[in-house]
Amino acid sequence: MRRLGLFALTLVVLVGLGLPAAQAVRTTGYADWEPLAGASNDYTTSMELPVAGFPAAAVASDSRSGSVGVQSGSSVFFGPGTPVGAKYGSSLNRPYLNLRPKADNATAPSTTTYTFATPTPPTGWAFVLGDIDADAVTISAKDASGAPVTAAELGFAGGFNLCDFGTPRPAGCSASVGDVPTWDAGTRTLTGNPGATDTFGATGWFEPTVALSTLTLSFTRRSGFPVYQTWFAAVARTISGTVTDLGLPVPCPVTGVTVRLVGPNGEDLGTTTPDATGAYSFGQRATQPGYVVSIEPPATCIALSARTQTVSTAAADATADFLVRAIIPQPVSGKVTAGGTPLAGVTVTLHSVGGPKSTTTAADGSYLFDNNPANEDYFVTIDVPDGYTGTDQLPNFDIVATPITGQDFALTADPNVSGKVTGGGSGLGGVTVTLTPTAGPPLTTVTAGDGTYRFDRVPAGTYDITIDTPAGFTPAASRNDVTVNTQDVPDQDFALVRPGALGGTVHLGTPTGEVRGGVTITVDGPGGPRTLTTDADGNYFLDGLAAGTYEIRIAVPDGFDGVGGVVRTVTITAQGEIRSGQDFVIAAETTTTPTPTPEPEPEPTEPGGGVLPDTGSPVSRPLLLLGFGLLGAGLAAVGISRRRPTRA
Known part of the structure; x- marks a missing residue:
């Protein structure tokens, strides 16, 4: 691939489709990257999108060195006329990641794995691979439970050529090339042109239909010296609503209500408070179902509607409205905790002669019932959540003329089982770990980017722990007969050897x-x-x-x-x-031709073949000089005599 067209890009694009119509604004954002760390065949980095609610990813790659690292995006980008740019905006001047195969041959593909901090949204995001011409990329992924994702769930959306769409276009697109890669769902491989000819801009893109915990790209050289790029991007939708005070029997200050947002995977995404009109907003959030919005009224107020609502931004902006009013005597209140940690969403029921009424605990574990007349034999029960043990009913009490407080439940969480998967001493993210009991269905999870894993609230029993060994590592033996009683079970580690x-x-x-x-x-x-x-x-x-x-x-x-x-x-x-x-x-090899030795010339001979005798001895140098001197003097004398004048 040409330097600017070494464009095997992998764009993971998060789709959230817009804001409320009144705002008429759509927010998009491309990812930022930490600088590539490590050395050839052992690189790491991290990726984070500027859209709240989408998880960051730890990245590990065994790409070879040479023209790898985070690039500026000034010369290679999606123009607004491309299918990707039309949906998510131009990526001009937004960074991306350059990587290569493990070695420059057809049998040594590089493996690059993105391990997300929490599962991605299950809808509305995409990844795109570009400049796939003299190379190929095989794609695999795992869902939120660690199970393999099918080709259909990867959601191939089609192919195009980066250079075939309007302006501006990346440098190197002096003409439309028209080369488009092909997708083989059977092998989950995107492959370049049949001749493995180096062209420019061949691109294919995907929109997954399930939440991913990991995404893995196996990049193979078919010819030349390819480089490929990776982008992530997101579009967000709004989560907002209104808190309304009924004003009975006295006003409830809505500005004192705390509104909390929790993500689909239990992550706390923050709190806000309504303005004087009761309106609140959490702004732009990644598109996915399962957001939980809850309110915590001030001490003098109670929520009339459910204190907790589950909303989705997968198809539209999300709205959660609440009703509050001032407390009517007499209230009954308490908290549900486990090991001192509040438990939200637990169903609590107040029983009385007038019949039961139920509510759910807020994010701080609290609950409250009001408008309870004076009477005898009230009592409170809870539905103990799975993974916890403890009392589900408190003693009876009477209501006379004062509030009833302190109706608290202290549960105990079942133990956790945890460990770490390493390869060659380094943590391995995205590894599926399975916890199998002697009876009952197995549990699965996926290691985090640092290789750690944890099964929360595991019932007592005996278990086997196994892992799906990643490609390129020697399989490790399972950990059998692990006993879980009442205490956490840590250090269930797997140390893999990487050839x-x-x-x-x-x-x-x-x-x-x-x-x-x-x-x-x-x-x-x-x-x-x-x-x-x-x-x-x-x-x-x-x-x-x-x-x-x-x-x-x-x-x-x-x-x-x-x-x-x-x-x-x-x-x-x-x-x-x-x-x-x-x-x-x-x-x-260099060959040297020998120089021939010259034949000696024969000495002169007399007729008959004899050698001529030496007829004299050598003349000494002083005698020769004396002779030449006398000769020169004689010649000079002759010249002088010739210049004398002739007598008359």
């Missing part, structure tokens, strides 16, 4: 020269020697390697010499490193 890998390229002449296929490479270490052959691109790669030291040796082909050594040594630890870049250089 390592090594690889490199054979070049001709120089480390950046042409590549050489068909060269034999021998790797010797734990498990014995293994023989590899470089592919057409000169590459070799070997994975599944146990911890230890390995010797890599090239068999230099006939007619070549090894340059810079023919043996390399690497060490792999329990971290499962990928020792790429173990390159070799070979060069054609």
